[in-house]
Structure formats: structure tokens, C-alpha cells
Amino acid sequence: MKRRTFLTSAFAGTAALALGVSWYSSDPIQVGEDVNYRVLFSVLIPALLDGALPEVASQRKIAIDTTLDSIQASISVLPEEQQVELKELLALLESRLGLLLLTGSMTPLMLRSPIELVDMLEEWRFHYLDMIQTAYLGLRELILASYYSSPAHWGKLGYAKPTFLLNT
Amino acid sequence: MAIIDPITTGLESGWQHIDASTLQQNRHFEADVIIVGTGAGGGTAAEILTDAGLTVIMIEGGALKSSKDFDMEERHAYPNLYQQAAAMKTADKGIGIFQGRAVGGSTTINWTTSIRTPKPTLDFWAAERSVINTSAEEMLPWFEKMEQRLNIKEWQYEPNRNNGVLREGCEKLGWEHTVIKRNVSGCWNTGYCGMGCPVNAKQSMLVTTIPAALNKGATLISRAKVTRLEHKGDKVSGLTAYALTEGLQPTGVELTFSGKHYILSAGAIHTPTILMRSNVPDPHKLLGKTFLHPSLLSGAMFDDQINGHSGAPQSIYSDQFVWHDGATGDLGYKLEVAPIHPVLIASKTIGFGQSHAQLMANFNKLQVVIALIRDGFNEQCAGGQVRLTDHGFALDYPLTEGFWAGARKAFLSMAELQFAAGAKRVLPMNDGLSFLTSWKQAQEVIGSMDLRLLKTIVASAHVMGGCPMGEDTIKAMVDSFGQSHYFDNLSVFDGSMFQTSLGANPQLSIYGLVARNATLLAQRLTPTAI
Structure with a gap:
């Protein structure tokens, strides 16, 4: 039975057929052990949260680590179908061929400059293919929501929950 | 200030509550009435039917959470209290949908806005969709009843x-x-209604009708997802559910239910979904039409x-x-x-x-x-x-x-x-x-x-329709009182009854309609009414 996933959109399906390849076996530098895609997210977080993350390096690292944990927590509560879609997208972004299709370049994301990453996201944001726009929106929502879900990141917002209750 | 949690107190007093995630083996349950869902529809029906002396079981897919759990943080509220952790979307991802998933349904997490069904909507349903006895005048006493029950009053304070x-x-x-008008009593005006009211001021089903039903002996089963109803001829013969873990994944334990009457109040997505999965008659393809x-x-x-x-x-x-x-x-x-x-x-x-x-x-x-x-x-x-x-x-x-x-x-x-x-x-x-x-x-x-x-x-934030009401079976799955056109012992009591969207926030429309419909059903099911 065919799964309804990110990959089954006409675009990706056709491309895979045309190239006659498996997405997962062709990439020699796939980060196999990084089951939670922390390396990948740690590259995307500074691009999506530019201006929000602390400037001081040590604080910045803590904020990114907290966000990575929040992302993991966010993914774990998504319905199975959404988790599958997301993980297929993340696998694509770790695969050279996937990167070529999604970004027009095989250069791994972690080797790209901040400006290149922002350009990539901007291109996805206004892409004519719904699938790629969906990828942008999915990553955007996941990363921004995960960052701002943490009380540690509310300082710049001037937001704090009331403290009058003993049970919180 | 410490807040008294009425759920904790009620459980200590001996309420019949089963958290299905804790069950180790399959179980069968029986009652006069089986209600699927504990939101605005299920909660209202549960109180009215238990008041009439009927035995009632409420089945809820979400967890029983209460003020002690409501810590005013989105990161906890969304996964605990919302369908799909508040990340539910339409198939093409074009619309994000907020819908409750907890005991109390969306009433546990809504923003308390309470508006009677607009007259143009009721008039349209009567004129175009064969809905009877549901005019603004006929509904007035039922809205008034529920406004009183849930302390629905115009907000007296300065708006934020x-x-x-x-x-x-x-x-x-x-x-x-x-x-x-808001369904609150002693509101602290803090602004966290959407994460579960931390001070039990919101008069949601969680702190009003459900405790009232439990006090009168109703049973609540949480973390149990109803998947299908069994039916033969013009009768529903039972319901099947599976138990869910704390993370709301199936545990493998199956629950079955039988009763004299069955009520679907699972909300405007899940009520039609249960009916579709059960292959009920739908000759005019009306199930699942959603607003x-x-x-x-x-x-x-x-x-x-x-x-x-x-x-x-x-x-x-x-x-x-x-x-x-x-x-x-x-x-x-x-x-x-x-x-x-x-x-x-x-x-x-x-x-x-x-x-x-x-x-x-x-x-x-x-x-x-x-x-x-x-x-x-x-x-x-x-x-x-x-x-x-x-x-x-x-x-x-x-x-x-x-x-x-x-x-x-x-x-x-x-x-x-x-x-x-x-x-x-x-x-x-x-x-x-x-x-x-x-x-x-x-x-x-x-x-x-x-x-x-x-x-x-x-x-x-308003999912409506999917199992519409009316007298004409070409336009409706249930009659104007929520009674199935195809099964004698099945009613639908939730926002899925609506023939269109409302043009207003839905909770009071559900309360009013279900109060009327459940009262009529109670009269039908209790011997004293004969």
C-alpha cells in the first residue's frame, strides 16, 4: 500500500523514476547515526532564527541546544503521518541527490554559508511547487514554534506567565 | 494562591473513571447510554441523561487533565489538550486547525466566546435544508437554559x-x-483560556456537566479511541474502541461497549469518521462535509x-x-x-x-x-x-x-x-x-x-458539519433532533449536526441544540415518560 508521504508528490516521484535511483543509498556522506537530525537542525536554526538567537557565543549555543531538544519533543508528539513526512524531508536534506533536487546544489547544508542558507530558504518560501513551499513552511513552523515554546526564550518578548498560582 | 482542583477532589470521592492506558486486558462495558466524546455535545448530554436516571458511559479519546496540569505553557497545552498537538492541517496544508482533545473536548481549551446561533443561519437551515423546530424562537429557552447552567454572561470588565x-x-x-458573553465564573482575567483554565473559572464541560454526571454515577473512560460501531438492520449493536498510551498510541487493548442507545459526540471530524469506518448507509454521500x-x-x-x-x-x-x-x-x-x-x-x-x-x-x-x-x-x-x-x-x-x-x-x-x-x-x-x-x-x-x-x-478553530441534521434524507443523516435516519438507537449530538458553518463561535449552539435534543431523548428512554 502506498504511503501518503512527502515523497509521493508527483514531482519527487517523477524525479526519482527518471533518475532511477534510491534516495537513501546514493549518498556517501549521509549522517547515519544522527537519528534526530540534530546536525541538520543546528545548521537551519541560526538561519531561521537570525536576530532572535543571543549574540554571545556561549548563550547562543545554549539557546540552540534548548531548541534542538524542543524540536525533538515537538516531533515526538506529531501524528505518525506527519512524522513520516518530516523525516523523509530531513533525509532528503541529508542526501546529496535530495539536496540537488531541492536546492539545485549537492553541497551539504553544513558547508554552506549563512547567506547561502537564507537564499535557499527564501527560494523555497516563494517556490512555484507546493511541495517545496510546504517543506519551507514545515521547517519554519517546527523550528520557530520549538524555539518560542521555551520560557528561556521569552526574555526579548517581555512575555512571562503569571506567577500567582502555587501549582505552576 | 492554591487552586482547588475539582477533578482531583471528585476522583478522591469515588468517581467512576477509567484511564484506558492502564488497562492490561480487553474489557466490555454496558450502560443505558454510551456517549462517544466529552466536548460541548457529549458533556451536555451526559448531565441531562444521568439526571433522568439513565446509566451513562462517556468515552473520550484524550486524557483527563485538570487545573493542576494547566501550567499556562503552550509547549505542554498543545500536545496534552489539542488534536495532533495543535499541528492539525487540511490535506494540502492550506489550513491549520485547532481542535481540543481531552476530557471536556474543545470546551477545555476554547476562548469562552458564547454566541447563540445567528437567526439567518437557523432560517437558512429551515428554508433550504429541511430543519424543523429549530427557529430562533424555539431555541431561545434552550439557549437560556445553558446560559444559566454555564454562567454565560456579558463580560463586565474593560476589554483588554x-x-x-x-x-x-x-x-x-x-x-x-x-x-x-463568556462562560466564566470568578474569572481572573489572565488570558490563558486556550491552555486550559488554571483557576477553573471557565465553565467548560470539564468542570460543570461532566463532574455533575460523574457525581450521579456516570462512568468516564479516557484515552480510549472509538473506531467503529457495529450495526445490524436498523440497530446499532455495539461500539469498539482501543486503549491509548499516555502518548496516545494504541496499547493493543480493545474495549467494547453495548447500550440501549448510542450517542456520537466526537466532534465534526471524528463523528463522521467513525460512521464512515463503520460503513453505515450514506446513500446521498453526506458524511464528512465539513465547514x-x-x-x-x-x-x-x-x-x-x-x-x-x-x-x-x-x-x-x-x-x-x-x-x-x-x-x-x-x-x-x-x-x-x-x-x-x-x-x-x-x-x-x-x-x-x-x-x-x-x-x-x-x-x-x-x-x-x-x-x-x-x-x-x-x-x-x-x-x-x-x-x-x-x-x-x-x-x-x-x-x-x-x-x-x-x-x-x-x-x-x-x-x-x-x-x-x-x-x-x-x-x-x-x-x-x-x-x-x-x-x-x-x-x-x-x-x-x-x-x-x-x-x-x-x-x-471551529470544525463544523459532517453529519447534517434535517428531515429530508437527501439532505440529512440525522433528523432535526439528532436522531439517526438509519438507526433507531443512534443519535449525533455535536457540531457535526450543523448544515453549514454558523457565522458565530459554535459552543453555545452545540450546548443549546444538544440540551434540547438530549432532553427529548431522555424522555424517550425513561419509562416515566410513557
Whole structure:
């Protein structure tokens, strides 16, 4: 039975057929052990949260680590179908061929400059293919929501929950 | 100050509650009435039926959470209390949907806005959809009954600044506006209704009808997802559910239920989904036709503090544009505001990086108006369709040209209102736009901007329809009192009964209709009524 996933959109399906390849076996530098895609997210977080993350390096690292944990927590509560879609997208972004299709370049994301990453996201944001726009929106929502879900990141917002209750 | 948690107290007093995640083996349960779902419909029905002396079992897919769990943090509230951790979307990802999943259903997490079903909606159902005995006059005593039961009263305090902007804009422009009635008692005016009321002021089903039913001996089974009903001829013979873990995954334990009567109150997505999965007769393909009040958002920056997270989330609305062209005319929209909390705002705004960071840095000066489009009354925006998938369901909801035309007008109205109320800059949540600095500029930009799927942020907090009511079986699955046209012992008591969207926030419509319908059902099921 065919799964309804990110990959089954006409675009990706056709491309895979045309190239006659498996997405997962062709990439020699796939980060196999990084089951939670922390390396990948740690590259995307500074691009999506530019201006929000602390400037001081040590604080910045803590904020990114907290966000990575929040992302993991966010993914774990998504319905199975959404988790599958997301993980297929993340696998694509770790695969050279996937990167070529999604970004027009095989250069791994972690080797790209901040400006290149922002350009990539901007291109996805206004892409004519719904699938790629969906990828942008999915990553955007996941990363921004995960960052701002943490009380540690509310300082710049001037937001704090009331403290009058003993049970919180 | 410590808050007394009525759920903890009730459980200690011996309420019959089974958390299905703790069950180790399959179980069978019996009662006079089996109710699936504990939201506005199921909760209201449970109290009325137990009051009539019937034995009742309430089955809820979500968990039993209460004020001790409501810590006013989105990161806990969304996964614990919302369907799909508040990340539910239509199949093409065009609309984000907020719907409750917990004991109390969406009443546990709604913003307390309580509005009687608008007369044009009831008139349309009577004239076009064969709904009888449900006119505004006939419904009045039932709305009054539930308003009294849930302490639904006009909000007596000054609106927070977020709502104050809506009122001020309407006053400046001469637009209709109304103070909202809320189902609260002793409200602390803190603004966290959407994360579960931490002080039990919100008169949700969780703290009113469900405790009342449990006090009278009803049984509540939480974390049990009903998958199908068994039926033979014109009778439902049983229900099947599976137990869920704390993470709401199946445990492998199966629960079965039998009763004299069955009520589906699982909400406007899950009620039709259960019926579809059970292969019930649906000769006119009516199941799953869904309405959402698809809503647009407009942000505005003010010089002064808005603090939109603080205070009653909704206390003012404007119906200036809902019925301006009649029920079947051009799409109308209701203007309200949305509370401003970090995750909600971070995700329902546009852009990323520096521009988004700047928006968030001005968090407390941000004001947000929402426009809820009245869908389902004509082909301009006919609604969506739920379908089954391998893992569950999907909701197809095409955003039509007619919808986008209505959306453009709504964006214009929201910007006009925000500038009239003193906004310095306005940002329609349509990707690619920057802040607009004047009403003149807004008219030009909004008038010509590209609105489309994924680019324009569309959200819904009101899922309606899917198992419509009426007397004509070509137009309705259940009669005007929620009784199935196909099964003698099955009723549908929730927002899925609606023939269209309402043009108003739905909770009071569900309370009123279900109070009437459950009272009639109780008379039918109890021997004293004979």
C-alpha cells in the first residue's frame, strides 16, 4: 500500500523514476547515526532564527541546544503521518541527490554559508511547487514554534506567565 | 494562591473513571447510554441523561487533565489538550486547525466566546435544508437554559487592549460591535483560556456537566479511541474502541461497549469518521462535509503596549460584515481578535530571520484581528470533505476563488479597522508582504496582492458539519433532533449536526441544540415518560 508521504508528490516521484535511483543509498556522506537530525537542525536554526538567537557565543549555543531538544519533543508528539513526512524531508536534506533536487546544489547544508542558507530558504518560501513551499513552511513552523515554546526564550518578548498560582 | 482542583477532589470521592492506558486486558462495558466524546455535545448530554436516571458511559479519546496540569505553557497545552498537538492541517496544508482533545473536548481549551446561533443561519437551515423546530424562537429557552447552567454572561470588565482596538476601530468607523458573553465564573482575567483554565473559572464541560454526571454515577473512560460501531438492520449493536498510551498510541487493548442507545459526540471530524469506518448507509454521500470558518489574520503595531496575552482573550466582536449580503450572498466574515502567545504568534505570522525576530521583539505592541469566513452557504466557499486514510483521516478543503475574494475584503476591513484605531503599521498575514504604513497604502497593496494556498495564512478553530441534521434524507443523516435516519438507537449530538458553518463561535449552539435534543431523548428512554 502506498504511503501518503512527502515523497509521493508527483514531482519527487517523477524525479526519482527518471533518475532511477534510491534516495537513501546514493549518498556517501549521509549522517547515519544522527537519528534526530540534530546536525541538520543546528545548521537551519541560526538561519531561521537570525536576530532572535543571543549574540554571545556561549548563550547562543545554549539557546540552540534548548531548541534542538524542543524540536525533538515537538516531533515526538506529531501524528505518525506527519512524522513520516518530516523525516523523509530531513533525509532528503541529508542526501546529496535530495539536496540537488531541492536546492539545485549537492553541497551539504553544513558547508554552506549563512547567506547561502537564507537564499535557499527564501527560494523555497516563494517556490512555484507546493511541495517545496510546504517543506519551507514545515521547517519554519517546527523550528520557530520549538524555539518560542521555551520560557528561556521569552526574555526579548517581555512575555512571562503569571506567577500567582502555587501549582505552576 | 492554591487552586482547588475539582477533578482531583471528585476522583478522591469515588468517581467512576477509567484511564484506558492502564488497562492490561480487553474489557466490555454496558450502560443505558454510551456517549462517544466529552466536548460541548457529549458533556451536555451526559448531565441531562444521568439526571433522568439513565446509566451513562462517556468515552473520550484524550486524557483527563485538570487545573493542576494547566501550567499556562503552550509547549505542554498543545500536545496534552489539542488534536495532533495543535499541528492539525487540511490535506494540502492550506489550513491549520485547532481542535481540543481531552476530557471536556474543545470546551477545555476554547476562548469562552458564547454566541447563540445567528437567526439567518437557523432560517437558512429551515428554508433550504429541511430543519424543523429549530427557529430562533424555539431555541431561545434552550439557549437560556445553558446560559444559566454555564454562567454565560456579558463580560463586565474593560476589554483588554487587544479587544479594545477592535472596539475602538469599530467606533471610529461606525461599525457594529458587541460585547461578548463568556462562560466564566470568578474569572481572573489572565488570558490563558486556550491552555486550559488554571483557576477553573471557565465553565467548560470539564468542570460543570461532566463532574455533575460523574457525581450521579456516570462512568468516564479516557484515552480510549472509538473506531467503529457495529450495526445490524436498523440497530446499532455495539461500539469498539482501543486503549491509548499516555502518548496516545494504541496499547493493543480493545474495549467494547453495548447500550440501549448510542450517542456520537466526537466532534465534526471524528463523528463522521467513525460512521464512515463503520460503513453505515450514506446513500446521498453526506458524511464528512465539513465547514471551518477559515480565518485570516492581520497584525498591527501600536506605539503603546497591547499585551495581547493578558486578559480575557475575546471580549468584543463585530458582525458588520457577516450578513451584509444575506445568508446566501457574498461571503461574509466575523471580526474578532486572537490572544497573543509566543508559539501561536511565531507560527501564524510570516517570514523568518531578522524580519520575524523584529516582529517578535515588538511582541507586546502587536495586536491581531482575525476574520472568520462564513462557509457552507453557497458555492463561493462550499466547505471541505473528510475522507478515510490508511492511518486515520484527511480533510480536503479547497480554497476557492470565491474564498480568496472574500479573504481580500476581510484583509481590507481588518487593516482599515486597525489604522482607524491608531495602528502605526499593519501586516496582513500573507507571505511576501512587509508592514504597511497607511490605510492608503494598505488599500493599494491588499487590493492587488497575490492570495493563494500556502502563501496566505489560514487557520480554523471551529470544525463544523459532517453529519447534517434535517428531515429530508437527501439532505440529512440525522433528523432535526439528532436522531439517526438509519438507526433507531443512534443519535449525533455535536457540531457535526450543523448544515453549514454558523457565522458565530459554535459552543453555545452545540450546548443549546444538544440540551434540547438530549432532553427529548431522555424522555424517550425513561419509562416515566410513557
